[in-house]
Amino acid sequence: MATYGPTLAQQPARTQQARPPSLLRDLTSLVRPGQWSKNLVVVPLGLLGAERPAGRLLGGAVAAVIAFTLASALVYLVNDISDRDRDRSHPQKRNRPIAAGRVKVAAAVAFAAVLVVLLAAAVTGCALLGVAPAGAWWPVLAYLALNVAYSRGLKHVPLLDVFIVALGFVLRLVQGALAASSPVPDWLALCVFSLCLMLILGKRRHEMSVGGVLHRPALRGYTVAFLDQLLVFAAVLTAIAYVLQVQNSAVFGAHGTAVAMLTAPFALFGLARYLQLLVVDSGGGNPSRALFKDRVTVSNALVWSCLVGGSALFVHAAS
Structure with a gap:
């Protein structure tokens, strides 16, 4: 931890010297x-x-x-x-x-x-x-x-x-x-809310573990243990809302339950992978960057997207 702060401070300085101000x-x-x-x-x-x-x-x-x-x-x-x-x-x-x-x-x-x-x-x-x-x-x-x-x-x-x-x-x-x-879509709104809440809580957890509570006053109302509990709560709520949304989606109609069963494991894996990156690998400072640069997450998202898209095409062709 002693070398982490100076390293962050030095990297932008080298970038600014390499490129003139604009x-x-x-x-x-x-x-x-x-x-x-x-x-x-x-x-x-x-x-x-x-x-x-x-x-x-x-x-x-x-x-x-x-x-x-x-x-x-x-x-x-x-x-x-x-x-x-x-x-x-x-x-x-x-x-x-x-x-x-x-x-x-x-x-x-x-x-x-x-x-x-x-x-x-x-x-x-x-x-x-x-x-x-x-x-x-x-x-x-x-x-x-x-x-x-x-x-x-x-x-x-x-x-x-x-x-x-x-x-x-x-x-x-x-x-x-x-x-x-x-x-x-009501269940999707809840799913988006809980998923984004999880990502924001993960960012707060990273901020606490790296810089403490000095930069962001609201962090004084959290502890790492409390944030971990909130993260699990948000992840579970996201998974439940996702399944309910797919089951009741007009896109999949009567096949919603089957599509939910088919795609839920990949959605759950994505949630678990983010928590792993956050807690085990100490990532999460920039959720978008952490997820889009992680090959496991990207690969899982591609498989999930193919399953969801393929299911939607199948339902459309069958109707």
Whole structure:
């Protein structure tokens, strides 16, 4: 542990020396393009409530992805502005553009204003073009309001800090369904919530084991043992909600139970593998990176995807 902190602090320094400062690159990094895949994965899940996705449904889902990408980019930017002083005490986050002083606060605020204008234009344009009515975009507004409250203090409240972030992913799912005029799949919403809660709890556990509770005040309300109990609870809830969603999915119809039995072992293996990476291998600081770079997880996900996709095609051909 004695050499871990300095190593993290030295690596960004070498990267910055190798590449000259670039305002465009720093502004791009503020909106976390590497995290946009979350919107691309979660938002279209709202289409699973529809029996036959049509062009209009897909158009609404694409619009929802764009809207939530802009909204989440705005949230990342605002959080970096408000957390700049605290980030300077973190071995990795102190190299973020605003905390490091490479992007001035005034420039960041101007960039945030541009994102607000783009988001408003996207929602208004979708309403005018008939892609989705204006009333269908309340999840984006709720997401922004929730994150304002999160940034202004709720992120320092233990348990609320992780539940709010997980709820943001449920709002993504709901937005995808509403924008596509598709029913919201209820068990899937619970599955997404509990899965995201598990990943966020895993990130908090990694933060505690690496840096203690100084950087994030909410961590004072946790212990590693408590987080381990919450992780198991979230994993079990995810597995149950997954099985119920597949069983009751309109996509699989009367074959839902068979598909659930066929694919559940791979879903359970994926959950267990993440817990192994987190607890045994001390990973989990960046859940997306940990999962997408793990060959076992990727291979399991590919097999699971083939089984789910193949089952959906079989049911469609048989109907």
